[in-house]
Amino acid sequence: MAMDERKQANRRVVKRLGMAALLMFGFGFALVPLYDVFCEITGLNGKTGRIELEEALSQTVDEDREVTVEFLATVHSELPWEFRPMLRRIKVHPGEVIEVNYFARNMTAEMVTGQAVPSLAPGLAAKYFSKTECFCFTRQALGPGESKEMPLRFIVDPELPENVRTVSLSYTFYQAKPEEAGKEISMGSGTLDSIM
Amino acid sequence: MFAKTLKGAWYSLWGAVLLLGAGNSYADYPINLTRGVTDISNKVFDLHMLIFWICVGACVLVFAVLIYSIFTHRKSKGAVAAEFHESTTVEIIWTTIPFLVLVAMAVPATTTLLALEDTRDSDMSIQVTGYQWKWKYDYLDDDISFFSVLTTPREQIEGDAPKDDTYLMDVDNPIVVPINKKIRFLITSNDVIHSWWVPALGWKQDAVPGFINDAWTELTEPGTYRGKCAELCGKDHGFMPIVLVAKTQEDYDAWVEEQKGAAAAAADAATATLTMDELMAKGETAYNSHCAACHQANGAGIPGVFPAIAGSAVAIGDVAKHIDIGINGVPGTAMQAFGEQLSAVDLAAVITYQRNAFGNDTGDMVQPADIVAAK
Amino acid sequence: MSTATTHDDHHDHGAPSGLMRWVTTTNHKDIGTLYLWFAFIMLLIGGAMAMVIRAELFQPGLQVVDPNFFNTMTTMHGLIMVFGAIMPGMVGLANWQIPLMIGAPDMALPRMNNWSFWILPFAGTMLLSTLFMEGGGPAFGWTFYAPLSTTFAPASTDFFIFAIHMLGFSSIMGAINIIATVLNMRAPGMTLMKMPLFVWTWFITAFLLIAVMPVLAGAVTMMLTDRNFGTSFFDAAGGGDPVLFQHVFWFFGHPEVYIMILPAFGVVSEIIPTFARKKLFGYSSMVYATASIAFLSFIVYAHHMFTTGMPVAGELYFMYATIMIAVPTAVKVFNWTATMWKGSMTFETPMLWAIAFVFLFTIGGFTGLMMGIAPADMQYHDTYFIVAHFHYVLVTGALFSIIAAFYYWAPKWTGHMVDERLGKIHFWWSVISVNVLFFPQHFIGLAGMPRRIPDYSLQFADWNMISSLGGFAFGLAQVFFIYVIIKTIRGGKAATAEVWEGSHGLEWTIPSPAPYHTFETAPEVK
Known part of the structure; x- marks a missing residue:
């Protein structure tokens, strides 16, 4: 190869591989939404869905089948709240719209804002579990010593695989990050926008 | 020569067996996975032993060929290098055999995994x-x-x-x-x-x-x-x-x-009034199991990471503030909220201990009732 | 013939002298030497940290360091060995050997070569400086799982992130250079399928580097914004997911382990034919096996995450894909065996290291296969069994191959034969002690000792003591290696051009030591 030709060829390689490296850097970030899509499809990591009430009410109820739903609560140790389900477990028919309540109390003398994060086990059942109303959709503020019953309305999809008989719904309440005050949080998807 | 190598290998094998035996008779030389006490753990153990012996078998085969070759095909023995360096047939054979062995391993692995992940019908x-x-x-x-x-x-x-x-x-x-x-x-x-x-x-x-x-x-x-x-x-x-x-x-x-x-009983105890000595004794125990990991047994903390208790503004300052931190923690730091983790008695004792140990001679006493009131 | 970029050197055929020679050099041999020295210094620093770890684990109880510093040591040991010792060591070999093996006058991009080396000392220094910062250095393991590495990490973590960025930048530039060199600088007649296997393995490794180092850069960037700019990529409180971090990390991390081992395969595939006096068996199948290992490395990564709560279907897929890697790896071991079979072998020091590599890497490979079996991995995961596994692969695998490469090519680099007696002492000392060090770790791992703990319960005491003794002996053996290296550089029996009786390839056609400029007129390859 002649000298100039080789120089040009080298430049081409650098340009292409440099682009490839940049693309892969972008791909690292693209893994975030890709992972969310993947979780949504497979129900990986127990991320539960949200649907409109009308849609939920239009489901046919499968009276022959019962599924046990367990309710769990975890309070992150940074958050000085009492937080527990009003009901430990309930038997539901798939397709039924069910409403239950969680109880929360602020144990300090200050106003505190929290954000609940849901998770469902087994993870595979998550895509068959939808909520029309949940205190986890928005941040919750409690005044000094204030207590509150927080509603949760959900439906178990009749398509839920036969072999799932118990699902456990867990909420972890975190202290909300101050800079995001008032922002509605959508699970996972909002993360990329916040730095872009 | 080969016979001698074989003999050597035989002796080393015995050595290994003896070592295994010794390992089993003395608890101080554990060498294998726990068999476990449930059906699943037994399945996992059996699977482990199966793949272990397959691997050992494959290892022995490869190593035997290598060792034989090392001892026989050496220049000092007058070996002359052969010419062959390619054989598609051989390559296909030794790609297929490992593949089949892997399939044989994957079958029991799959059944065990499915059993392991089956959380249905729990009591x-x-x-x-x-x-x-x-x-x-x-x-x-x-x-x-x-x-x-x-x-x-x-x-x-x-x-x-x-x-x-x-x-x-x-x-x-x-x-x-x-x-x-x-x-x-x-x-x-x-x-x-x-x-x-x-x-x-x-x-x-x-x-x-x-x-x-x-x-x-x-x-x-x-x-x-x-x-x-x-x-x-x-x-x-x-x-x-x-x-x-x-x-x-x-x-x-x-x-x-x-x-x-x-x-x-813990609820009852929360109404009791304790003496200074009782509080200090209980407090020391609670401090060592819940606080010493970060604040250190001598209350000196780790500079830059965990604050000291000795001479700290909290531990010798306002009692109410000290109780508040004990119960609710400090958001954004490693200091957890202990209100839920410790009983009122233990919290009262540990706060009293912190206020009177490590040279923090405040003389303050915190009673369980103070904790209940602060909650 | 020379490229335009080396034009300045063209009139000056000797090496310029003084410190500035090393700072401004664009010569592939100088840069290769710099890389190798940097890697060796990092090996000694990382090794010293390993000695601290083994000293603390010598007996139960806390004796030498506090738990937080212990975690810092395991973290820094891992980071320094991976990014400071093994990777730069392999790049050093590539810099010295690839141009010599394909008949090129230099690397394709000499100036970029200079930059990619000189970033390293700064990155390394920055990483090490975190040890002296308030709050201590990174203590979250070399895998830096969130949120331990984000919300719960010391302030020095931001410096760690920047150091990783620089290391990644250096690796990517090095990889681009290697690909450009292989594509554009080969001597006439040196077709791709005639290239020595060491060049092939590095060529494939370079593509892996370009594919995954940017992903690592992305992961640490997300950590940085999570820590400082209020994002929540990995923080459940803000809608993120800590397990996502592991996906991004292992998307980089699994190919990374092949980045460290593929060039090692290349080195061994050069050495064994030389001393068996027989052509490498199944050259083309070796190339295909390397390429398929590289490809598979992208689609198996989640086998590091079997215990994170993956759905069964995911576990099954990653298990099947993972154990399939055993096939091309087995083909490689079989090919080396077949190369030795009916050869006419002699056992000079490089051959001893290469044979030890084949035996011990095979053991590491088999334990890797065992951990690919998902239900069994539920027990093996995060114990000393995995510690034993990856040290067999990376110490007796990657590191042994770099040492073998030194003994093999040092006569070409220095013009002096390495003292065989010293080399053999170094070999037997290392190979015995390294097994005393790591073999018992299989036992304590199976018996239930988790990794990354500074103190352990009493049933693990005896094996840990044996392991520590092996560790101290192995550490000392590498101090002895300093003496061997320096003695070889300063003098010794003069090496001939072909150095070894059975050597073959372009690097053995030039005199020893290799002149400062080689192949300025491209050789003709038939």
Whole structure:
């Protein structure tokens, strides 16, 4: 190869591989939404869905089948709240719209804002579990010593695989990050926008 | 020559067998996986032994050829290099054989995995929450909830006292379960990722903050089974053991009653008034198991990481502020909210201890009633 | 003939002298030497940290360091060995050997070559400086799982992130250079399928580097914004997911382990034919096996995450895909065996290291296969069994191959034969002690000792003591290696051009030591 030709060829390689490296850097970030899509499809990591009430009410109820739903609560140790389900477990028919309540109390003398994060086990059942109303959709503020019953309305999809008989719904309440005050949080998807 | 090599190999094999035997007769040289006490752990153990022996077999074959070649095909023995350096047939054969062996391994692995992950039809659920550096157990069916903390004394860890047989494997409140019940564990974490692992059960499961993972077990023999946190979770990752006690249904029921009684007793105790000596004694114990990990046994903390108690503005300043931090923690730092973790008596004692030990001679006394009032 | 970029050197055929020679050099041999010295210094620093770890684990109880510093040591040991010792060591070999083996006058991009080396000392210094910062250095393991590495990490973590960025930048530039060199600088007649296997393995490794180092850069960037700019990629409280971090990390991390081992395969595939006096068996199948290992490395990564709560279907897929890697790996071992079979072998020091590599890497490979079996991994995961596994693969695998490469090519680099007696002492000392060090770790891992703990319960005490003794002996053996290296550089029996009786390839056609400029007129390859 002649000298100039080789120089040009080298430049081409650098340009292409440099682009490839940049693309892969972008791909690292693209893994975030890709992972969310993947979780949504497979129900990986127990991320539960949200649907409109009308849609939920239009489901046919499968009276022959019962599924046990367990309710769990975890309070992150940074958050000085009492937080527990009003009901430990309930038997539901798939397709039924069910409403239950969680109880929360602020144990300090200050106003505190929290954000609940849901998770469902087994993870595979998550895509068959939808909520029309949940205190986890928005941040919750409690005044000094204030207590509150927080509603949760959900439906178990009749398509839920036969072999799932118990699902456990867990909420972890975190202290909300101050800079995001008032922002509605959508699970996972909002993360990329916040730095872009 | 080859015979001699073979003889050598035979002797080394015997050496290895003897070593294995010795390993089995002395507990100090454990060399293999725990067989475990559940059906699943036995399946995992059998699978482990199967793949182990397949690997050993393959290793022996390859090594035998290599060793034979090393001893025979050497220039010093007048070996002349052959010319061959390619054979598609041979390549196809030795690609296919490992592939078939792998398929043979994958079949039992698949059945075991499916059994391991089958959490259906459980009889009871226990929520397991990892904290830096302790475990919390919530019995969903019985409204029992408690923390489980390492009790091995600091003197043993620091070499000032002889170590027990169960060194680093003792906790104050073990998790107690009944036998012959399918128990579902719902595992999560409060802070960083932990991993709940009792080898005798045959699995470990990560505790991920904000997410819940499930796993199950069914024990058949009463007994005490010990495990550890298996995922690096910060400074005291090595000091958060798990002790699981399996009891017969009868004994388990009795234990549940006892726990409920203990909860009532703790409520009563919260109204008692303690003397300074009582508070200081209880406080020291509670301090060593709950505070010393970060603030250090001498109250000096670790500069830049964990603040000192000795001479700190909190510990010698306003009592109400001190109680507030004890109960609610300090958001955004490693200081947890202990209001839920410790009883009113222990909190009162530990705060009193902090205000009067390490040269913090404030003379302040905090009573359980003060804690209840502050909550 | 010379490229325009080396034009300045063209009139000056000797090496310029003084410190500035090393700072401004664009010569592939100088840069190769710099890389190798940097890697060796990092090996000694990382090794010293390993000695601290083994000293603390010598007996139960806390004796030498506090738990937080212990975690810092395991973290820094891992980071320094991976990013400071093994990777730069392999790049050093590539810089010295690839141009010599394909008949090129230099690397394709000499100036970029200079930059990609000189970033390293700064990155390394920055990483090490975190040890002296308030709050201590990174203590969250070399895998830096969130949120331990984000919300719960010391302030020095931001410096760690920047150091990783620089290391990644250096690796990517090095990889681009290697690909450009292989594509554009080969001597006439040196077709791709005639290239020595060491060049092939590095060529494939370079593509892996370009594919995954940017992903690592992305992961640490997300950590940085999570820590400082209020994002919640990995924080459940803000809608993120800590397990996502592990996916991004292992998407980088699994190919990364092949980045460290593929060039090692290349080195061994050069050495064994030389001393067996027989052509490498199945050259083309070796190339295909390397390429398929590289490809498979992208689609198996989640086998590091079997215990994170993956759905069964995911576990099954990753298990099947993972154990399939055993096939091309087995083909490689079989090919080396077949190369030795009916050869006419002699056992000079490089051959001894290469044979030890084949035996010990095979053990590491088999334990890897065992951990690919998902239900069994539920027990093995995060114990000393995995510690034993990856040290067999990376110490007796990657590191042994770099040492073998030194003994093999040092006569070409220095013009002096390495003292065989010293080399053999170094070999037997290392190979015995390394097994005393790591073999018992299989036992304590199976018996239930988790990794990354500064103190352990009593049933693990005896094996840990044996392991520590092996560790101290192995550490000392590498101090002895300093003496061997310096003695070889300063003098010794003069090496001939072909150095070894059975050597073959372009690098053995030039005199020893290799002149400062080689192949300025491209050789003709038939």
